[in-house]
Amino acid sequence: MKENINSWKDLPIGGIVDEPGTAMAYKTGDWRTLRPIHNSEKCINCLACWIYCPDSAIILKDGKVESIDLEHCKGCGICAHECPPKVKAIEMVDEADFR
Amino acid sequence: MGKTRVARTGNEAMAEAIRQINPDVVAAYPITPATEVMQIFATYVADGLVDTELVPTESEHSAMSAAIGAQVAGARTMTATSSQGLALMYEMLYIAAGLRLPLIMAEVNRALSAPINIHCDHGDTMGGRDAGWIQIFSENSQEAYDNLIQAVRIAEHSDVLLPIMVTTDGFIISHAMEDIDIYSDGEVRDFIGTYKPLQPALDYKKPITVGSIDFVDYYFEHRRALAQAMSNAKNAILEVGREFGSKFGQEYGFYEAYKLDDAEVAMVCLGSTAGTGKDAVDNLRKRGIKAGLLKVRVFRPFPAEELAARLKDVPQICVLDRSDALAATGGPLYAELLAAMFEDRADHTVINRIYGLGGRDIKVGEIEELLSSQVSAAAGGKSIDRIGYLGVRE
Amino acid sequence: MSNLKQLATRQAPLCGGHRACAGCSAPDVVRQVLMASADPVVVGSATGCLEVSTTIFPYSAWNVPFVHSAFENAGASVSGMEAAYKSLKKQGKIGDEKINFVAFGGDGGTYDIGFQSLSGAMERGHNMMYVCYDNGAYMNTGIQRSSATPRGAMTTTSPVGKVIQGKQQQRKDLTACMVAHEIPYVAQTTPAHWRDLNAKVEYAFSIEGPKFMNVLAPCRLGWGYPMELTMDMCRLAADTCFWPLYEVVEGQYKLTYTPKEKKPVEDFLKPQTRFRHLFRPENEHVIAEIQQEVDRKWERLQKLCTL
Numbered sequence: 001m002k003e004n005i006n007s008w009k010d011l012p013i014g015g016i017v018d019e020p021g022t023a024m025a026y027k028t029g030d031w032r033t034l035r036p037i038h039n040s041e042k043c044i045n046c047l048a049c050w051i052y053c054p055d056s057a058i059i060l061k062d063g064k065v066e067s068i069d070l071e072h073c074k075g076c077g078i079c080a081h082e083c084p085p086k087v088k089a090i091e092m093v094d095e096a097d098f099r
Numbered sequence: 100m101g102k103t104r105v106a107r108t109g110n111e112a113m114a115e116a117i118r119q120i121n122p123d124v125v126a127a128y129p130i131t132p133a134t135e136v137m138q139i140f141a142t143y144v145a146d147g148l149v150d151t152e153l154v155p156t157e158s159e160h161s162a163m164s165a166a167i168g169a170q171v172a173g174a175r176t177m178t179a180t181s182s183q184g185l186a187l188m189y190e191m192l193y194i195a196a197g198l199r200l201p202l203i204m205a206e207v208n209r210a211l212s213a214p215i216n217i218h219c220d221h222g223d224t225m226g227g228r229d230a231g232w233i234q235i236f237s238e239n240s241q242e243a244y245d246n247l248i249q250a251v252r253i254a255e256h257s258d259v260l261l262p263i264m265v266t267t268d269g270f271i272i273s274h275a276m277e278d279i280d281i282y283s284d285g286e287v288r289d290f291i292g293t294y295k296p297l298q299p300a301l302d303y304k305k306p307i308t309v310g311s312i313d314f315v316d317y318y319f320e321h322r323r324a325l326a327q328a329m330s331n332a333k334n335a336i337l338e339v340g341r342e343f344g345s346k347f348g349q350e351y352g353f354y355e356a357y358k359l360d361d362a363e364v365a366m367v368c369l370g371s372t373a374g375t376g377k378d379a380v381d382n383l384r385k386r387g388i389k390a391g392l393l394k395v396r397v398f399r400p401f402p403a404e405e406l407a408a409r410l411k412d413v414p415q416i417c418v419l420d421r422s423d424a425l426a427a428t429g430g431p432l433y434a435e436l437l438a439a440m441f442e443d444r445a446d447h448t449v450i451n452r453i454y455g456l457g458g459r460d461i462k463v464g465e466i467e468e469l470l471s472s473q474v475s476a477a478a479g480g481k482s483i484d485r486i487g488y489l490g491v492r493e
Numbered sequence: 494m495s496n497l498k499q500l501a502t503r504q505a506p507l508c509g510g511h512r513a514c515a516g517c518s519a520p521d522v523v524r525q526v527l528m529a530s531a532d533p534v535v536v537g538s539a540t541g542c543l544e545v546s547t548t549i550f551p552y553s554a555w556n557v558p559f560v561h562s563a564f565e566n567a568g569a570s571v572s573g574m575e576a577a578y579k580s581l582k583k584q585g586k587i588g589d590e591k592i593n594f595v596a597f598g599g600d601g602g603t604y605d606i607g608f609q610s611l612s613g614a615m616e617r618g619h620n621m622m623y624v625c626y627d628n629g630a631y632m633n634t635g636i637q638r639s640s641a642t643p644r645g646a647m648t649t650t651s652p653v654g655k656v657i658q659g660k661q662q663q664r665k666d667l668t669a670c671m672v673a674h675e676i677p678y679v680a681q682t683t684p685a686h687w688r689d690l691n692a693k694v695e696y697a698f699s700i701e702g703p704k705f706m707n708v709l710a711p712c713r714l715g716w717g718y719p720m721e722l723t724m725d726m727c728r729l730a731a732d733t734c735f736w737p738l739y740e741v742v743e744g745q746y747k748l749t750y751t752p753k754e755k756k757p758v759e760d761f762l763k764p765q766t767r768f769r770h771l772f773r774p775e776n777e778h779v780i781a782e783i784q785q786e787v788d789r790k791w792e793r794l795q796k797l798c799t800l
Contacts, residue, residue: 008319008320008327009324011317011320012298014197014200014309015198015199015310015311015313015321015550016298016307016309017307017550019553020306020553020556020557021508021553021556022552023509023510023549023552023553024508024509024510026510028509032515047501050497051521051524051525051687052521052685052723053521054513054515054516054518055509055515056507060501063501069509072508073509074515074516075515076515076516076723077516078720078723078724123586124573126573150580150583152576152579152583154576154617156572157610157612158609158610158613160566160569160610161568161572162569164563164570164610165569166573167562167573168537168562168570168573168574168576168577169573169574169577169580170577171574172560172573172574172577174577174580174581191562191563194562194563198562300560301535301574301577301578301581303533303535303558303592306555306559307559308548308555309558309559309561309562310544310548310560310561311548311551312544312545312548312549313550
């Protein structure tokens with residue numbers, strides 16, 4: 001899917017998006033004011049963060065939390081909030097600290 | 100070529116065409132006078148004569164929505180409706196066109212409410228004239244049958260991919276029996292070919308997103324592409340009409356000209372009134388008035404240049420509209436034809452008469468009277484009302 | 494029922510980069526519903542937050558076929574797709590792999606403008622599942638009341654004025670309306686109860702015919718709560734019995750979750766700014782009436798489960 005076109009002739013017929021998942025090219029990470037920091041040492045890989053993340057931003061590898069997709073994470077904090085209280089493997093940190 | 104001469108009403112002829120087309124899906128809702136098309140077709144489904152999945156929806160809005168869903172999924176899909184039913188579909192008509200779906204509709208022309216009226220005029224079809232649908236009018240049952248078969252090829256033409264409606268006049272054609280030629284199933288199926296959807300939504304291995312939202316950055320380009328498809332439909336209509344002629348005997352174009360070549364006065368109309376008009380033309384010619392007739396078959400895309408060229412040498416023109424645009428400018432055919440003829444700068448008198456609303460009958464004598472009075476007004480240098488009504492109690 | 498490790502092996506139906514608000518529950522509903530299908534899915538959607546935020550051209554967040562045409566027609570539209578599938582499969586024009594057809598609509602597109610279309614599709618018996626993500630108002634157009642909006646809630650068309658404060662009517666019980674259609678499966682759940690949701694959807698996909706799921710979908714903007722609490726809102730709704738989790742299989746009611754201790758409805762209302770005015774002394778009776786209504790319906794549901 002081309003993002004920039006020179007002519008209407010370059011568009012797929014009928015306004016369809018002819019490939020899946022093209023939204024990955026759109027970065028919603030800059031919406032964030034709080035950044036989730038994942039601590040893999042504390043993490044018990046219960047995957048609660050993964051099932052509840054509205055932005056599909058919890059990246060798994062072999063059924064374990066590998067990282068957080070900061071290009072798309074909007075910083076809602078659901079992951080940190082849903083992480084079991086005894087585990088607390090995700091902490092929300094002020095995004096300004098990283099700029 | 101195998102032709103069978105049979106007696107059919109317009110609705111029966113359209114139902115027969117749909118049986119022969121054997122669409123993958125038909126979604127429809129009953130409405131007078133189109134009900135019968137689906138009623139007859141439902142018996143074909145019940146008797147296993149077609150492969151079609153019939154979706155008898157709970158409204159016309161849902162009929163068109165289900166038809167859109169089916170066509171997006173990859174099915175050749177048809178529907179039938181009329182009047183208020185078409186009006187209830189209006190929202191979805193625009194969407195079918197915008198999504199570039201070659202849906203096929205049998206539309207039986209009927210007046211719009213209020214007051215509610217079940218008889219013929221073209222107000223329903225005209226309400227959908229800017230929706231991006233190809234619109235073809237039929238004079239009689241034979242044309243309704245022939246047009247519906249051609250509609251498949253026109254809509255699915257790779258340069259077009261637009262929805263199409265083939266109309267007949269409610270009751271006048273839909274319920275009137277006449278002799279027509281039916282072609283063999285095999286020949287019809289060879290002619291229409293198989294439907295090959297570009298990117299069917301059912302192909303889950305190549306997932307597509309249909310009906311996405313455009314902001315200011317893409318909407319205009321998508322609509323520009325839609326406009327081009329409608330322009331392209333002109334060639335497709337002629338191409339398919341010629342091929343139909345070479346296969347089945349009757350060639351079709353944008354219009355039919357009747358005794359027009361030397362005409363001093365010509366009437367222009369849509370649909371069944373052309374039949375009445377031809378009788379009036381014959382009678383006028385017997386009286387020494389060189390009358391002619393131009394029946395417009397294709398209203399969308401509007402064949403402006405071609406109609407203007409055909410009428411260029413006719414000094415007196417009377418456009419008969421079976422609907423009122425309610426814009427204080429006459430009927431829609433008049434307005435569009437006038438715009439088309441503006442460029443030729445020829446010395447015409449083009450008048451408009453709105454007639455036949457809500458099924459009011461139009462008689463041969465009324466047309467004769469109208470055309471002869473236009474000729475004598477011109478001869479006597481008298482003025483004549485440009486816009487008016489015919490057959491109403493003023 | 495699948496566990497999370499199993500679900501994690503499934504293809505993600507929805508990717509990131511969509512424009513739903515931070516903390517929106519609708520993408521969770523979609524992910525959980527679609528990941529419960531081991532077979533390919535084809536999705537249809539009503540116009541609304543979900544559709545708009547996930548399909549801004551040329552960016553689509555959908556990894557599965559997704560079809561939207563209008564607001565009031567998700568039921569009809571998906572019924573057409575299912576009819577196409579049946580027809581093409583019967584004729585051998587496509588393979589005979591099972592496809593699960595799913596329609597998504599918000600409460601506006603389902604309880605209100607799309608109600609007729611939903612009813613028709615269910616009555617016709619299409620093999621499809623309709624999922625309503627019920628956030629209790631027209632959120633996409635800016636939080637207007639719908640027939641799903643709870644009594645007392647403030648929306649932009651049921652504002653808190655000097656004379657009238659919030660929505661005056663009880664919400665429509667759409668789940669009950671769908672039970673009355675006597676379709677094979679009707680259920681109510683929330684995305685916070687993912688096991689419950691997963692079990693229900695897996696069961697629904699395993700049976701033929703029309704299925705309806707009403708899924709509570711908190712909207713942090715329209716409800717007015719901190720965005721990280723989306724799932725807590727679901728739990729409070731279930732624990733107060735404002736939104737009981739149950740299913741109706743072939744007409745047989747079954748509670749799938751019974752709170753250990755039924756919490757007062759205030760616990761659900763209090764964290765949401767849309768109910769803030771109810772806590773003024775002059776509106777105490779409204780909360781009492783809401784509680785009565787919750788109790789009445791909860792008791793009725795428990796009775797229905799014994800039938």
